[in-house]
Amino acid sequence: MDFLVENGAALLFYLFAAIAVIGALGVVTLRNPMYGAISLLMTFLAVAALFLLRHAEFVGIVQIFVYGGGIMVLFLFVIMLVNLHRLRDVRLFGGQAPAVAVLATLLFVVFGWVFVQARFGPPNPDPRVLDTVGMERLGNSQAVSWALFTQNLLPFEIASIFLLVAMIGAVVLGRRQ
């Protein structure tokens, strides 16, 4: 029991990391895209939990809203729109799959080697910066909003124009000719 309490954060990390990896493997290996989408939802939620464990509460909630809510509904709609019976006789992997698997494994070994070797030292002594506005500790959402609307106002406005363009583009693409 003491072990569980003492290492709670670490055990939660391993739990959610395992869920995320299993979900990701499901996305790339399951034949039915519907199961793949549910598996992807599992990964999204696990990654949101991993964000929470790193003091990114606002990003975690946005992840659940936007990915778990918006993007997932979009995927499920499209999967239901296209006729799934036609997918059954489609080959799962292309001919290049074994080569891609080898290359991806190699890439992971290289990444992993570098990342395991890297030494960052302990995290910055004061992680409270992540929820402080000025001198006051108000919470992560307020701190992120403050950073978003002061230092990053121009990128924020560009993002809104980008969303408008994407919306118009999607409507035009989906229209019947």
Added chain:
Amino acid sequence: MLEITTNHYLVLSALLFTIGLFGIASRKNMITVLMSIELVLNSVNLNLVAFSYQLSDLTGQVFAIFTITVAAGEAAVGLGILIAVFRLRETTALDRSAELKG
């Protein structure tokens, strides 16, 4: 006491990234390829948040929100293209739409 360092997050995100990359390059179904792209973008977000914590700097979290925005737009346009292609060819298999292949 077990401790989770930034390295743990980096290795996990590398694993998700390579799984997503494998999905993008090997699957034949367009919907699955789009879902794999979401996986890759998500693994990048994991890195940004991990470094935001490591450096006590909010910029990483703000950047993660921009990445989520771009991912949402990309999903909408990608699925729009998928619907258009499906109307034209009655299939979502990628190798059936290879006119631009050199």
